[in-house]
Amino acid sequence: MGVVISFEEEQAKAETALAHLQALVTDDMVKVNQTIILKMQSSVPLIPQLAGHLIASGGKRLRPMLTLATSRMCGYKGDRHAELAACVEFIHSATLLHDDVVDESDMRRGLETANELWGNKASVLVGDFLFSRSFELMVADGSLEVLAILSNASSVIAEGEVLQLTTANNMDTTEDSYMQVIVAKTAALFAASCEIGAVIAEKPDAEQQALKSYGKNLGIVFQLIDDVLDFSAEQEKLGKSVGDDFREGKVTLPIVLAFRRGDEEERKFWRRTIEDLDQNDDDLETAIRLMDKHKALHDTVERARHYGAIAKDALAIFPNDDYRKALTGIVDFCVNRAY
Amino acid sequence: MGVVISFEEEQAKAETALAHLQALVTDDMVKVNQTIILKMQSSVPLIPQLAGHLIASGGKRLRPMLTLATSRMCGYKGDRHAELAACVEFIHSATLLHDDVVDESDMRRGLETANELWGNKASVLVGDFLFSRSFELMVADGSLEVLAILSNASSVIAEGEVLQLTTANNMDTTEDSYMQVIVAKTAALFAASCEIGAVIAEKPDAEQQALKSYGKNLGIVFQLIDDVLDFSAEQEKLGKSVGDDFREGKVTLPIVLAFRRGDEEERKFWRRTIEDLDQNDDDLETAIRLMDKHKALHDTVERARHYGAIAKDALAIFPNDDYRKALTGIVDFCVNRAY
Numbered sequence: 001m002g003v004v005i006s007f008e009e010e011q012a013k014a015e016t017a018l019a020h021l022q023a024l025v026t027d028d029m030v031k032v033n034q035t036i037i038l039k040m041q042s043s044v045p046l047i048p049q050l051a052g053h054l055i056a057s058g059g060k061r062l063r064p065m066l067t068l069a070t071s072r073m074c075g076y077k078g079d080r081h082a083e084l085a086a087c088v089e090f091i092h093s094a095t096l097l098h099d100d101v102v103d104e105s106d107m108r109r110g111l112e113t114a115n116e117l118w119g120n121k122a123s124v125l126v127g128d129f130l131f132s133r134s135f136e137l138m139v140a141d142g143s144l145e146v147l148a149i150l151s152n153a154s155s156v157i158a159e160g161e162v163l164q165l166t167t168a169n170n171m172d173t174t175e176d177s178y179m180q181v182i183v184a185k186t187a188a189l190f191a192a193s194c195e196i197g198a199v200i201a202e203k204p205d206a207e208q209q210a211l212k213s214y215g216k217n218l219g220i221v222f223q224l225i226d227d228v229l230d231f232s233a234e235q236e237k238l239g240k241s242v243g244d245d246f247r248e249g250k251v252t253l254p255i256v257l258a259f260r261r262g263d264e265e266e267r268k269f270w271r272r273t274i275e276d277l278d279q280n281d282d283d284l285e286t287a288i289r290l291m292d293k294h295k296a297l298h299d300t301v302e303r304a305r306h307y308g309a310i311a312k313d314a315l316a317i318f319p320n321d322d323y324r325k326a327l328t329g330i331v332d333f334c335v336n337r338a339y
Numbered sequence: 340m341g342v343v344i345s346f347e348e349e350q351a352k353a354e355t356a357l358a359h360l361q362a363l364v365t366d367d368m369v370k371v372n373q374t375i376i377l378k379m380q381s382s383v384p385l386i387p388q389l390a391g392h393l394i395a396s397g398g399k400r401l402r403p404m405l406t407l408a409t410s411r412m413c414g415y416k417g418d419r420h421a422e423l424a425a426c427v428e429f430i431h432s433a434t435l436l437h438d439d440v441v442d443e444s445d446m447r448r449g450l451e452t453a454n455e456l457w458g459n460k461a462s463v464l465v466g467d468f469l470f471s472r473s474f475e476l477m478v479a480d481g482s483l484e485v486l487a488i489l490s491n492a493s494s495v496i497a498e499g500e501v502l503q504l505t506t507a508n509n510m511d512t513t514e515d516s517y518m519q520v521i522v523a524k525t526a527a528l529f530a531a532s533c534e535i536g537a538v539i540a541e542k543p544d545a546e547q548q549a550l551k552s553y554g555k556n557l558g559i560v561f562q563l564i565d566d567v568l569d570f571s572a573e574q575e576k577l578g579k580s581v582g583d584d585f586r587e588g589k590v591t592l593p594i595v596l597a598f599r600r601g602d603e604e605e606r607k608f609w610r611r612t613i614e615d616l617d618q619n620d621d622d623l624e625t626a627i628r629l630m631d632k633h634k635a636l637h638d639t640v641e642r643a644r645h646y647g648a649i650a651k652d653a654l655a656i657f658p659n660d661d662y663r664k665a666l667t668g669i670v671d672f673c674v675n676r677a678y
Contacts, residue, residue, distance in 0.1 A: 042501075044502045044505070046505055101459075122501065125501045128434075128497040131467070131470065136487075144478060148478045157471075162465060162468065
């Protein structure tokens with residue numbers, strides 16, 4: 001019964017959805033980028049150098065786009081949204097700098113990481129600076145409600161990152177624990193980015209909660225697919241190497257599923273490679289083969305589709321204008337970038 | 340003409356000044372400690388474990404005491420000061436966790452550091468948590484003015500820490516550059532801790548500026564003496580080892596002075612040990628001998644006295660009550676802990 005859609009078609013659709021959102025927020029995004037450049041300045045030259053390396057390295061700016069698009073969808077006419085979108089990107093950038101230190105990453109977005117170029121110390125401290133600077137920007141905006149949402153998101157992100165540390169190298173991690181980590185470390189900032197769109201537009205609580213739910217579920221989709229991509233050849237197109245999570249012993253959902261669906265011998269393989277970090281050259285290949293055998297990557301994408309459907313339904317209370325269509329499309333973009 | 344006062348007398352006076360301040364804020368401090376314990380809780384057990392290790396390790400809680408005492412001196416009758424004092428301690432604790440990672444320290448306050456016990460990753464992330472949590476507490480307090488002061492202080496601290504990285508291992512560092520670092524990394528939080536006392540008491544700008552100046556200059560005293568203590572046998576009583584700064588090649592004022600006052604051969608010694616970090620077992624002893632020869636430690640204490648005098652004069656516009664006396668005494672405490 002189902003219509004067969006090729007991966008290429010899915011991917012083309014995904015790219016179109018991203019382009020659609022980008023087109024809608026082009027002018028606002030110029031202001032966001034200006035704010036980012038202006039506010040990362042400091043009398044200490046290393047700060048704009050290091051922050052600029054990360055910020056100019058061509059991330060999609062998905063989170064600030066969400067703040068821009070949700071506020072516009074809510075009929076917001078002012079320009080606070082651009083400054084707040086910059087805050088969101090600053091918080092995200094600060095967490096990336098600290099993540100790369102924690103993960104000992106050497107590549108991001110096809111470039112050497114800041115910690116690789118300037119060392120861990122500078123990355124930790126410039127991360128702290130960006131984080132503080134984002135709060136200064138929020139304080140200048142003056143909304144205690146926005147401050148409450150973003151300061152809470154920041155705490156939750158940090159909790160998620162610590163929780164992830166404690167689940168690393170542990171094959172007893174359940175899908176639920178994994179979900180708890182990604183809801184905190186990734187989905188919380190997506191949720192906050194969208195929720196503040198409704199807040200500054202002074203929309204009632206129903207709209208605010210709807211956007212929070214949209215953002216949260218979209219964030220889950222984003223992270224699930226990120227974890228799939230780590231085992232996919234597509235990853236290399238994003239400037240990252242394949243198998244980073246595997247080499248670090250990070251227990252992501254594809255690994256949780258493959259382990260649980262595997263036999264005793266396979267589980268021994270996962271315990272050796274992930275828990276003991278005792279890995280040989282061909283272990284990554286074996287890991288991917290076992291994932292294929294148990295449809296672990298495929299089913300992680302299926303899980304992502306489930307959360308994506310919730311995200312789309314959360315938008316249903318809004319008029320079906322261009323912004324809603326773009327925000328709906330971005331769910332498909334996040335799912336389909338797996339291919 | 341001058342009365343000769345022994346080191347022991349100075350030290351006894353210093354301890355009395357600290358005890359005087361502690362006695363005045365005892366009840367309020369109980370509330371601060373309760374807030375700290377309550378707000379460092381998390382569903383992720385590693386967070387209160389790691390944060391609790393640092394926070395319970397017996398710091399003097401000087402910064403929160405300053406918030407308590409300055410607000411009381413300004414006639415504040417409410418209890419917001421206790422929550423805000425906890426915020427200040429959280430920001431301070433977050434910077435300590437990150438500092439110990441950056442400095443690769445293994446001991447603090449006579450205990451192993453958190454990074455030594457739980458690793459750098461956990462220290463970075465729990466630092467982020469405490470920092471975010473402090474902002475949540477400030478948002479709950481609801482004063483945008485307090486938020487502006489503390490978020491700005493946080494940015495300035497991070498800038499100071501980055502600046503310090505770039506001056507490390509550089510013997511061309513001037514006294515001015517050194518001062519720029521310590522004003523940012525240490526004095527900014529002391530200044531903010533005191534300034535918010537006047538803000539919540541709704542005192543006019545003159546009192547607010549006076550307390551900011553008191554705090555800033557007291558913070559400078561504190562850091563100058565900290566840098567002296569690193570070369571003093573007294574240091575070991577504080578649970579730290581002597582010569583940590585020297586071994587890391589941190590260019591503090593005693594080293595700046597000894598280098599500048601030294602002859603060519605001595606300067607070669609400093610370049611080898613501090614810039615090249617090429618150090619032998621007896622180099623620390625030589626460093627201390629050269630500092631003695633050029634009165635570098637003595638004159639750093641003299642510089643501290645100068646800033647201490649400014650701090651005391653900044654308090655002159657306040658009635659000379661017990662709080663002012665205690666805050667004046669704490670300047671002497673900070674100077675005299677050098678002995």
